[in-house]
Structure formats: structure tokens, C-alpha cells
Amino acid sequence: MSKALDWLFKNLALISAISILIALIAIFAILFKEALPAIQAFGLKFLVNTKWAPNMDIFGGLPAIYGSIMSTAIAMLLATPIAIGVAIFLTEISPNILKGPIGTAIELLAAIPSIIYGMWGLFFFAPYVRDWFGGNGLGLLTAGFVLAIMILPFMAAITRDSMNTTPDVLKESAYALGATKWDVVKDVVIPFAKAGIIGSIILALGRAIGETMAVTFVMGNAHKIPKHLTDPATSIPVTLANEFTEADSDLYYSSLFYLALILFVISFVVIALAKFYFLRKVRAAK
Amino acid sequence: MRQRKIINIIIMVLSTLAALLGLLFLFWILWTLVSKGMSAMSWDIFVKDTAPPGMHGGLRNALVGQLILVSVASLIGIPLGILAGTFLSEYGGNSKFSNFLRDISDIMMSAPSIVIGAFVYAILVEPVGHFNGWAGAVALAIMMIPIVLRTTDDMLSLVSRQLREAAYALGAPKYKVIMQVVYRGAKVGMITGILLSVARIAGETAPLLFTSFNNNFFTTNLNEAMSSLTVTMFNFATSPYEDWIDLGWAAAFILGAFVLFVNIVGRLIIRKKVK
Numbered sequence: 001m002s003k004a005l006d007w008l009f010k011n012l013a014l015i016s017a018i019s020i021l022i023a024l025i026a027i028f029a030i031l032f033k034e035a036l037p038a039i040q041a042f043g044l045k046f047l048v049n050t051k052w053a054p055n056m057d058i059f060g061g062l063p064a065i066y067g068s069i070m071s072t073a074i075a076m077l078l079a080t081p082i083a084i085g086v087a088i089f090l091t092e093i094s095p096n097i098l099k100g101p102i103g104t105a106i107e108l109l110a111a112i113p114s115i116i117y118g119m120w121g122l123f124f125f126a127p128y129v130r131d132w133f134g135g136n137g138l139g140l141l142t143a144g145f146v147l148a149i150m151i152l153p154f155m156a157a158i159t160r161d162s163m164n165t166t167p168d169v170l171k172e173s174a175y176a177l178g179a180t181k182w183d184v185v186k187d188v189v190i191p192f193a194k195a196g197i198i199g200s201i202i203l204a205l206g207r208a209i210g211e212t213m214a215v216t217f218v219m220g221n222a223h224k225i226p227k228h229l230t231d232p233a234t235s236i237p238v239t240l241a242n243e244f245t246e247a248d249s250d251l252y253y254s255s256l257f258y259l260a261l262i263l264f265v266i267s268f269v270v271i272a273l274a275k276f277y278f279l280r281k282v283r284a285a286k
Numbered sequence: 287m288r289q290r291k292i293i294n295i296i297i298m299v300l301s302t303l304a305a306l307l308g309l310l311f312l313f314w315i316l317w318t319l320v321s322k323g324m325s326a327m328s329w330d331i332f333v334k335d336t337a338p339p340g341m342h343g344g345l346r347n348a349l350v351g352q353l354i355l356v357s358v359a360s361l362i363g364i365p366l367g368i369l370a371g372t373f374l375s376e377y378g379g380n381s382k383f384s385n386f387l388r389d390i391s392d393i394m395m396s397a398p399s400i401v402i403g404a405f406v407y408a409i410l411v412e413p414v415g416h417f418n419g420w421a422g423a424v425a426l427a428i429m430m431i432p433i434v435l436r437t438t439d440d441m442l443s444l445v446s447r448q449l450r451e452a453a454y455a456l457g458a459p460k461y462k463v464i465m466q467v468v469y470r471g472a473k474v475g476m477i478t479g480i481l482l483s484v485a486r487i488a489g490e491t492a493p494l495l496f497t498s499f500n501n502n503f504f505t506t507n508l509n510e511a512m513s514s515l516t517v518t519m520f521n522f523a524t525s526p527y528e529d530w531i532d533l534g535w536a537a538a539f540i541l542g543a544f545v546l547f548v549n550i551v552g553r554l555i556i557r558k559k560v561k
């Protein structure tokens with residue numbers, strides 16, 4: 001009796017564990033199947049075609065791909081140095097009493113739902129971008145800013161964790177030789193935590209490129225490659241969010257799945273890279 | 287020598303400014319949520335359904351819809367996640383297969399949520415022919431499983447080996463040891479992990495946009511389109527109507543308060559436990 005229950009429990013657990021693998025494979029398979037008509041119609045030219053005209057059944061993915069890449073690039077350029085600064089503050093500068101509360105505050109910022117970042121971006125942040133940089137406040141630049149603020153806490157938290165893995169002995173010996181704090185950070189902590197820091201940057205990049213709600217509010221939703229960073233644009237997730245329920249032809253619907261497939265492949269590669277090559281050490285240390 | 291010290295001071299000041307900047311944005315966003323949300327709060331929000339602009343509606347249908355979607359997602363996601371995490375920790379250990387599944391679940395955890403929405407649309411909405419609550423709940427469950435799996439896995443691995451060995455020595459079968467000894471030892475951590483995963487999916491919007499969609503009427507029927515706080519927030523905040531936008535902020539406040547509350551409580555419990 002208890003042998004049968006043992007067998008049952010083990011296999012239930014096994015099936016549950018495998019279900020995660022099945023889900024991953026199923027997502028790839030279903031996205032591919034749904035995208036197939038568009039893949040057959042447009043082939044890889046979809047990736048470079050800039051025209052998106054649902055009324056003529058012409059679909060090109062470049063504006064959305066371009067918007068995803070540009071908004072992510074802006075976000076990464078802004079967030080990376082600041083996140084590293086925050087991490088340096090939390091590991092080396094902050095008095096011990098403040099480490100906990102500030103660290104927790106940064107982590108809480110990471111827990112706020114992205115739709116709230118989007119609403120705040122639209123009503124409170126976009127006007128500043130409009131006043132300072134021109135345009136109507138909605139476009140790649142605002143999306144990049146909001147994304148940067150959204151991924152900043154996430155990056156800072158992982159970077160701090162990997163910096164914290166530096167053995168104190170190493171730091172102390174450097175200080176004993178007369179190194180300044182920055183010398184220690186530059187020559188001991190950062191080299192030691194390098195893999196983790198790169199991993200956190202790549203993981204944040206994956207998050208930014210797939211982020212939907214934080215940017216849908218502020219992207220402006222225009223299906224063309226914008227001339228200026230302040231012009232309205234679109235990205236893959238924004239296109240999906242805005243147009244999925246409106247797709248009225250089979251090719252339209254299939255083209256949206258083609259975009260979803262591209263996004264999934266990009267983020268899969270990015271996340272896998274971060275996890276398999278860079279974040280191993282951080283995980284092992286935890 | 288002097289130069290080295292000056293550079294040091296500059297970098298230290300910049301790092302401190304970076305931390306202040308991060309906190310500034312935290313308080314700015316929190317202040318926005320509280321000031322806009324509180325001023326839009328009223329009793330009507332909990333007893334009236336969403337209404338056309340100018341009709342003084344509330345959020346009852348969205349709140350109930352959200353509660354149902356998250357509950358059903360939890361009923362699917364929590365047991366599956368716990369069982370899967372149990373397998374990795376108790377049976378797989380550090381085998382190649384277990385580590386492979388851990389990597390897969392890390393990837394699933396970071397997969398774009400809108401892609402999961404599109405996937406669920408293709409398997410549960412399109413074949414049925416209309417948006418439905420089940421699809422929304424399944425999309426959320428798919429996002430939840432890897433989170434529960436990883437926390438369960440981590441928490442179970444913290445339970446001491448001696449405790450298990452003591453139970454085995456008494457002749458208990460493995461499943462009993464896991465359920466009555468290991469789970470009990472890891473209970474606090476597991477519950478916290480589950481709470482955090484619930485908070486996480488409660489804030490998700492993208493996977494609901496084209497699965498449960500939205501519904502301006504009160505429903506508890508999972509076979510129909512179902513409204514949720516997040517999708518209502520999205521629709522109302524992007525509308526041109528002043529009173530809808532206010533309701534959107536009220537929804538944001540309720541959601542934000544819930545998510546932050548659960549996170550703070552979760553952290554407190556974990557900290558206490560670790561000490």
C-alpha cells in the first residue's frame with residue numbers, strides 16, 4: 001500500500017516537473033504553427049520590411065523590431081551605470097543600518113506591477129520628456145526612460161548580490177595595501193563579480209525587450225521607423241497588445257504570431273545566454 | 287596619489303546619487319499611487335460595476351473577476367509548482383535532468399508574458415471562439431508554476447538531512463517523509479514563496495489582454511470573458527474620460543497596495559525565519 005503511494009507520489013511529482021518542459025516546447029510549436037501562413041507569405045523578408053498595412057494585407061516586422069531594440073538600448077544605456085552605482089552604494093558605501101532598508105526599498109520597486117509604471121509614465125513622466133526633449137511626450141525616448149526605471153531595481157539587486165559574493169579577505173588585503181574604495185571596487189569587486197554583473201545586464205535586457213505594459217502606454221503606437229527618438233513608435237509587445245484583438249484577416253493574425261515567435265526566440269536566446277554563461281556562479285554562491 | 291583619491295570621491299558621490307535617484311523614483315511612484323488612488327477611493331468602487339463614462343461606476347466586477355482569475359490560477363499553479371519543485375529537490379537532487387529542468391523553469395519565469403498570452407489564446411480562446419476566464423487563469427498559472435517550483439525547490443533543500451534520516455530510521459516511506467517532515471520543515475518559506483508568486487501574477491496584465499479579455503458586467507462564469515483589475519486599469523487609463531481615468535488610479539492603488547503589502551509581509555516572515 002505505502003509502496004503504491006510512494007510510486008504514485010513520485011510519478012505525480014515527475015509529471016509536474018516535466019510539464020514545465022512540455023509547456024516550453026508547446027509554446028514554440030504553437031507559435032510556429034500559428035505563424036506559419038505569415039512565414040510562408042513573407043519569409044525572412046518580414047524582418048526587414050517596414051510596411052505594416054493591414055488593409056492591404058501587407059505586413060512587415062521591422063518597425064516593431066526596431067522599436068523593441070531601440071527602446072531596450074536606451075533603457076540599458078541609462079539603467080546599467082545607475083544600477084552599478086546603486087550596487088556599489090549598497091555594498092561598499094552605505095552605513096550598515098541603511099543597507100537593509102534601502103536594499104528592501106529597491107527590491108520593492110522591482111515588485112511593483114509594470115502596468116503601474118506605464119500609467120505613471122503616461123500621466124507623470126511623459127509631460128517632462130515633452131517639455132525637455134520635444135515631441136508630444138510619447139515615443140521611443142519616453143519608453144526607454146520608463147523601461148530604464150523599471151529594470152533598474154532588478155539589475156541593482158542582482159548586481160548587489162553578485163558583488164556581495166566577493167570574499168572579505170580579498171577586499172581587506174587591498175585596503176591594507178592602501179587602496180581607496182574605488183580601487184577596491186574597480187580592481188577587486190568588479191572583476192570578482194563580473195560574470196554576475198554581465199548576467200544581470202543580459203537578464204534585464206531580456207526583461208526590457210519583452211516588457212509590454214510599461215511601454216504600451218508611452219510608445220505612441222505608430223507603425224513606422226521614427227526619424228527622431230521623441231517620435232511615436234511601436235515595439236513587438238506593444239503591437240501585440242494593441243492589435244491582437246483587432247486582427248480581422250488570417251494573414252494579419254498570423255503576422256502577429258510571427259512577431260510573437262520572433263520575440264520569444266529573442267528572449268529565449270537572451271535569457272539562456274544570461275543563465276547558462278553568466279549567472280551560474282551567483283546561483284552557486286546563494 | 288591625490289588624483290586617485292579625487293577619483294574615489296567622485297565615484298562614491300556618483301554611486302550615492304544613483305541610490306538617491308532610485309529612491310526618488312520609488313517615492314515618486316508611490317506618492318502618485320497614494321495621492322491619485324486615495325482621492326478616487328469611495329465605497330462605490332466596491333459595490334458598483336464598471337459603467338459608461340459619466341455614470342459613476344465602480345470596480346466590483348473587476349475586483350471579483352481578478353479574485354476569481356488569480357484563485358483559479360493558484361489552484362492550478364500552486365500544486366503543480368510544489369510537486370515539480372518537490373521532484374527536483376527530493377528525487378532529482380543535483381542530477382543533470384534536474385538542473386536542466388531548473389534552467390528551463392528559469393527561462394519560463396523570464397519569458398515575455400504577452401507571448402504566453404498569445405500562446406494561450408491559440409489553444410484556449412480561438413478553438414472555443416470567444417474570450418473566457420479559464421484562458422486567463424491558465425495563462426497566469428503558466429507564469430506561476432516556475433516561480434513556485436523554484437521557491438519550493440530552494441526551501442526544501444534547506445531542510446536538514448538529519449531530520450529526513452531520523453524519519454527514515456523510523457521506517458516511514460519516502461512520500462510520508464516528504465509530506466510530514468520535509469514540507470513541515472520548509473512550511474514558512476514555501477508559504478512565503480507562494481504568497482509572492484500570487485502577488486506577482488496579480489499584477490500581470492499582458493497575458494489577460496486576449497485571454498480573459500474584459501467584461502463590463504459582473505460575472506462569475508469562467509466560460510465568459512471576465513474583467514480584471516489590470517485590464518480595466520489599462521482600458522480606463524488610456525481612455526479620454528476623466529472619471530474612467532480616476533477609477534483606473536483607484537484600481538492601481540488597490541493593486542499596488544496589495545502587491546507591496548504581500549511583499550513586505552513575505553520579507554518580514556523570511557527574515558524572521560532566517561534569524
